[in-house]
Amino acid sequence: MPPSRRTSRLRGRTSRRPEPWPRPGGLGKDPKRAKQRAVELAAVDPDWNPAELGWTVDWQRHYVGLAVLLKDGALLTGIVPGVTWRGDDIGRWLLRQQRDFGRLNPEQQKRLSELGVKPAVRARTAAVPSGGKDWGGARRGGVHAGAGGACAVRRAGAAHRGAAPAQ
Known part of the structure; x- marks a missing residue:
């Protein structure tokens, strides 16, 4: 049967x-x-019963799809968004798993690692050179020492207490 x-x-x-x-x-x-x-x-x-294992049926189905594609000879680097298996976009799912690898439970991480999936490497933003003023210090300390003395730095969205600003 x-x-x-x-x-x-x-x-x-x-x-x-x-x-x-x-x-x-x-x-x-x-x-x-x-x-x-x-x-x-x-x-x-x-x-x-994937619920007992700590993930959804959708996750299980996509995982099986990825395993089948790899077993059939696909390369992990070739599984990009748009690569489907039985109607499921395995490539898009794979990108999400790599991006959110730290959010997966240990068993999910282990299973994906066995297939060769690794967490996505996040690009670091380059430091913006300052134009002679210590804007970084202003963000940290709240006071900017520019030409002419110290002045308070307003932060966007911060609630202002005290007297209303002069008009």
Whole structure:
């Protein structure tokens, strides 16, 4: 029996009784039977319930798509936005995973690392040379010592307390 048919039967879905997916408690109302089905599903596919692993079905589907593409001979550098697998844009998903690598849980990071995925290297912004004035010091200290003495530096969005400004 094909795994997909077996998985469908274990979940309790039949073609005669269409129900929306996902169903709450989709393994049946009987707790004993639901537990047995969960054990059988885990034997077929240990990742059958990604919620228990800490990620969504969408993440799992994209991960499997990436693994299949790499297994079929694609290079990681060749998987760019627009490369799809079964309708999912794996390239765009891969860029998001690399960008947000630190937000993934350790198991997700491990699985992606096994496929050769590494966190994106963030470009550092170049320091802007100052025109003789210490604007960096003004941002840090709040006072700018320019020609003619010290003056208070206003910060955008800062709430001003005290007297209203002179007009």
